[in-house]
Amino acid sequence: MITAAFANQIINLFAAVMLLLAFAMLAQRRVLSLIDLFAMQGLVLTLSTGFVAYTTGQTHLWFSAGITFALKVVLLPWILYRLIRQLDVKWDVEGLINIPTTMLIGIVLVILSFNVALPISQIAGTITKGTLGIALASVLLAFLMMITRSKAVPQVIGFLAMENGLFFAATAATYGMPMVVELGIALDVLVGVVILGVFFFQIRERFDSLDIRHLEKLKEE
Amino acid sequence: MSLVPLPSVLLLACAWLALGVIGLARARSLTLVAKVLFPAGAAIGLAVAAVALMAIASPPTETVLPLGLPDLPFHFRLDSLSAFFLAILGLVSAGVSTFAAGYLRKGEGTPPGLQCLYYHVFLASMALVLVADDAYAFMVMWETMALSSFFLVTSDHRIAEIRRAGYLYLLIAHIGALSILLCFGVLQGGTGDYTFANMRAQSLPPFWATIGFLLALLGFGAKAGILPLHVWLPEAHPAAPSPVSALMSAVMLKTAVYGLLRVTFDLLHAQVWWWGVLALAIGLATALFGVVFSAVQSDMKRLLAYSSIENIGFIVVGFGLTVTFQAYEMRSLAALALTATLYHCLNHAYFKSLLFLATGSVLHATKERALGKLGGLIHKMPWVAWLALVGALAIAGLPPLNGFVSEWLLLQAFLFTPGLPDGYLNMFIPVAAAAVALAAALSGYVMVKFYGVIFLGQPREERLTEAHDAGPWERVGLVWLAAGCVTLGVVPVQVISLIDHVTGPLVGRTLAETATGSWLLLAPIETDRASYSPLVVLLGIVVATFAVWFAVRRVYHGRVRRAPAWDCGFPLQTPRMQDTAEGFGMPVRHVFEPFFRMTRELPSPFDRAPRYRVIVEDHLWHWCYLPVARWVERLTAIVAVLQRGRISVYLTYSFVTLLLLLLFVR
Amino acid sequence: MISWSGVVAQVTELALAVLLAPLLTGWVNQCRAWLQNKSGPGLLRPYRTIRKLFAKDAVIATNASAVFRTAPYVVFACMLVAAAIVPTLATDLPFSIAADAIALVGIFALARVFISLAAMDVGTAFGSLGARREMMIGFLAEPALLMVLFTASLISQSTSLATTVERLARMEFAIFPSLAFAGVAFTMVSLAENARIPVDNPATHLELTMIHEAMVLEYSARHLALIEWAASLKLFVYSCIGISIFFPFGISQGGDPLGFAYALPALVFKLAVGGALLAVIETVSAKMRIFRAPEFLGTAFMLAVLALLIHALLET
């Protein structure tokens, strides 16, 4: 059995890696690397969930870790890889805002997240409570990433990264959601990605590109 | 008779609705609609009037129907004020419906059955507005009235102008209705009880009372057509079929006056003196504006519509005086001013509907609305012409017809004003009286123009010689209204004794308490101060006329020859050489130039085909409405920036919203 | 209420008005002729004209309707009623309670509307032109007249002309500045209303300037006679209004037969002076362009309103 303090340090380490990965995704230009980073984030999430399950003895967290692994480390990256290959969209992405600026905004977001999460963490009874701020930060950073990307695939990856952040938050704050809910969320995410995959093809068919800047026809004159 | 008034009114309103539904069911059957349903509607109108006249002297009755909102079922109440306006509705609608029975023709826009539906829904909703006793019932009926009249206005919806008129009308009506709604929101005083009974029981602090009053003035003013909310009126009234124009002008505008009186005197007790001054100022501006604009119109129905604005102005002036007197607790003077106001409502209902119906007949006979293409119709349409003369003289405020009586009362009310405790007010009142006198005199000008150009002179177009007189139904309707104009003018004492039942509860005093006249002599304060006996004047004029006539007959033995007009010896005479409507409006345009926004196209002496064109527009349209429209447009342009199609931007909105809210929470 | 002396006064007054009115017109014309160094048509010329017209055949335009034919009678009747209201000899007039100052203005307006409608009835260029001009004068003169009468009414606390005159006559001598303003306004209004120089010229048929004459161009014979007579009557009534409001001295109050006897010469004297003054005004002023008339009347209107204001400000 490991001590609580040690466990805490480990979890904080995972959290730090999460945050690092979130920043890395924010800065990454290549789609394939983006998918790798996403898969790594999934892996860290799995490990951290597993670790929490191990230290706290919350059995359902094992399942949660399993689902996360299956879904976010294996299935989704695989689907995305396939999509990229079929769609042949490996090229670099140009951000709408340049990367240093994005990073600066990201730092501000982290500060804000910590600030917001602080009172909540004080309430949470979990050993992971300190990481809540980081979870929120990853959510917001993923959000920022969605804003700055101009291609459809990275945007979806951002969306999935946000989901990761949420899972991390759930683990951090409450040792995960009840099983039914987690399953439901996972199902939604999976179906969502499938639908999006279908969409990619259709969008490409219609617009000859996955650049979402083509999707600006519906607006007010 | 043991007839219970309020349920009878509700039943009669339902009967109107039923007529409408029957019309809808047999939408294409002109005979049924015109010869059965409309006369039946007229009969119901008479019944409403009868019930109302009975109820005017009896104490208020109330009833609650299990309709409406769950916490606020429809409350109805019939008191003397409601009864008075119901009487107007019933009496006028009887004439108008009879007229309409003859007026409906085949193949004009909306099918007759549908028109019958709107028409009777319109009548029923007006009746129910007048008896509504809670805010919800009132608003429902009020807006139903607006909606049904909107559909009536746009009966001939193929014409873009008419659609535009209807649109403007409904828009302003709706904004007015929202404002009335907010007024009721103020009036209930935080109790959450929207019955009028509760509002009566509230005593609001002056600030809120003032807000309520201003909202009411705005809301009801929009319906009545006071400045600067009048713009819809000259568009909508001419667009509607004539019986509808008649009803709208004659009755619907009065429901707005009713609302104003109801809110100010019945629901809001604490009157502030400057409310009255405000209303007085607005009323004066409205009256002058209306009459000056009606003088320059070249479309006969627009002319009448502007004249309605003028008359509403007079009514609002009377209302304002009443409020001021009431605020200073000068109750008998308040009773005098209120009597003038109510009397004018009644009069205007009669003569304006008469004139609108007359224009309807002219329109049917000639297919022409432009004054510049009419003329000489007295020869072809003697019935319409002579009856319209009664209306024209009445509206011009000439003794001994009814228009004069209310004007007389109003001027009397002004004359007694210097007794007000406020010096400035005392200075203002004479100026106001002068303006009223000016507007009244101008209305004479307008009516000479109206009547002279349409009915007198020579026909300005060839085909006018084929015009035909009104049919029997139409005649009956016109005669009914004209008879009303004369009766109301001749027996003011009896009418005022009816109105006294209304003024008593509202201002706490009646004219009967101070009057010293007899059945023949109208003397509201004392005979020494002022008295008027229209019957005697009428007799005087009639007797004198006939006496002179007989005398001349006896003295004179020459023959009477017919010959072409002499016209100072000019050889060539064409009907086109008569004054046109524009020409007749010229002096007014000249004298009141700042009122108008004119664009003129004058021919030069060298023009091959000289053309003269003048467009007279309303400054207020350019000062108030277009800027508002521009502002809205500008704002929508700003708002549209929100939706530029870029998903990143949309995401940024969500993001920023989230961050701001988080900061807000921290 | 209705006293016998009142009835007598009423009848006398009415008869006097009808009979004396053409004489007043004749007197004014005569005075004007004298002032202009002409010999003049003689005092009785109006009577002769009327008699002559009554003897002629009437010619009526083909297009004229019944409005055209009834208008002279109605106008004349209106003037009769007006004459019955205005106190000239006595203030105890039974008819005057039936119609007060406002009604008087209304009756004048009724006459004006009828004559204008009649003018438009034939459908000639001049007729409608005259009608338009007449109504233009009317809509400015009418409120001005009303304001003048209001000033008097406010001072006397009554709109009944008889009462007003009675109270004014009875009043201690006092200077009412408002009445001075009202007097000037009234004079201006009367000039316009009676088709006098500087607003109109009763002796011209020049199309650019005529107002009243343009309206009655189509009338002949008995109709024209009635109209002429009514015009004289109108001048007479206006003069009497002015006299009784601004110079009410000498009028008989109540049922006083002695006062009555005293009032008649006083009236004749005052009318003679008034007529002469009118002639003077007409001689010394020039006819205005037609579009000056609104300014002229507007001034009158303003003066009348000022009179009211002064009353409200100073005399209450």
Added chain:
Amino acid sequence: MSPEILAVLGIPLAGGAVLALFGHWKRAAEINIAFSSATFVAAAALVVRVVDRGPFASFENQLFVDALNVFLVALTAFVAMTTSIFSRPYMRIEQEHGKLTVARLRLYHSMYQLFSFTMLLVLLSNNLGVTWVATEAATLTTVLLVSLYRTPASLEAAWKYFILCGVGIAQALFGTILVYLAAGKVLGSGMDALLWTELAQVRGSLEPTVMSIAFVFLLVGYGTKVGLVPLHNWLPDAHAEGPTPVSAVLSGLLLNVALYALVRFKVLADGALGAEFASRLLMGFGILSVAVAAFFLSRQRDIKRMFAYSSIEHMGLITFAFGIGSPVAAFAGLLHMTVHSLTKSAIFFAVGHAAQKTGTQVMEDIRGLVKVSPTVGWGLILGTVAILGMPPFGVFASEFLILTTAMREQPWATPILLVSLGVAFAAVFGKVQPMVFGETTAKRLPHPPALVPVFLHLALALMLGLYIPPYLASWYREAARLIG
């Protein structure tokens, strides 16, 4: 275990499955109607049961029914049924116009049923997590429905819809986690801490700080779905580009359902934080939505887009009403939800046929409907008049209550409301009037339009304006009590 609830949820779920298999059949539209009607019957039975026995929970407390959601269940099932009736001829005409293939129709019918299912699940779920899952599922099904035509515009709309709502809903999940965290302190971790019925009982002792932050996330999340400004941007696109029956249920039902979820959380937030906090936020967003949407209206050229903005406006009004929070206001909000659903879906029905007749959604090209097709024309004009808040239609009843209550409790808001409603009226009526009246350009349709639903809805809206049956009123009151 209540058979009614099972039926209400099971029928559409089964319908989705059946139609996924047999949706290409010729009679698929009738099957769709049959399932929707059966759902409505089940919902009616559920209503009867709730009226009989009061609120109850079922399925191990995972599902529950009380006055608030049973009324929305009934409304949802009803509108879903009428919409399915409307969609039968509508989709057939679309098919004949060559806009849709049989395979797409199968997708449509199947998704239609699944969409009903997800909405009903949101309403009936007692578990806030499941509520979230179902909301997300509703988004997914509607994304497929919106993109049904596979035109560039519909794909764009669907994409935006997906991304914006997906992101939004993700925030709601964060909020839900925080609520769970707060509840865990009181109820212990485990399933109970997500059950609304449990939470509602302990709402007073929930940690305020957490709840405030949670509510912000929930507001942004579900608010996106409700279409509150400035989170609304997906809404006009999705409404305008999807098939009209989908626009009708989106406007009429989905927005309501999302708002329902938000209101449930508002109750919890009120318990923890006092009424001020959530009220202010809701009122602020509500009034902003009303004002901005009103100004948007006058710029529209596409008719469905315009009515989509009108939905934003009305949702803003309802949100504002719930924000005021007094029983009368809550009552008015619920009433407004009902009449807005009925009226707006009726309008979309009429609009759908009008657009089919003229072959365009551009308003300037649609003229004189009343001449060529009086029923469509009248349906449209009456619906418009109703939605603009003219009595005697029910929208006026609720607007009356909202405005008068606002005048009493939040007077600052009334000028904004007055101006916005005026501007909205001017814009919408000014555009619809010439479409309905005047000369025409329209042609006849190959199939007779199904206008029974239009007039049925309008008749109901009319009835609610003049007479609210006592049981309905007590029902609203009960629901308002739950909210307030």
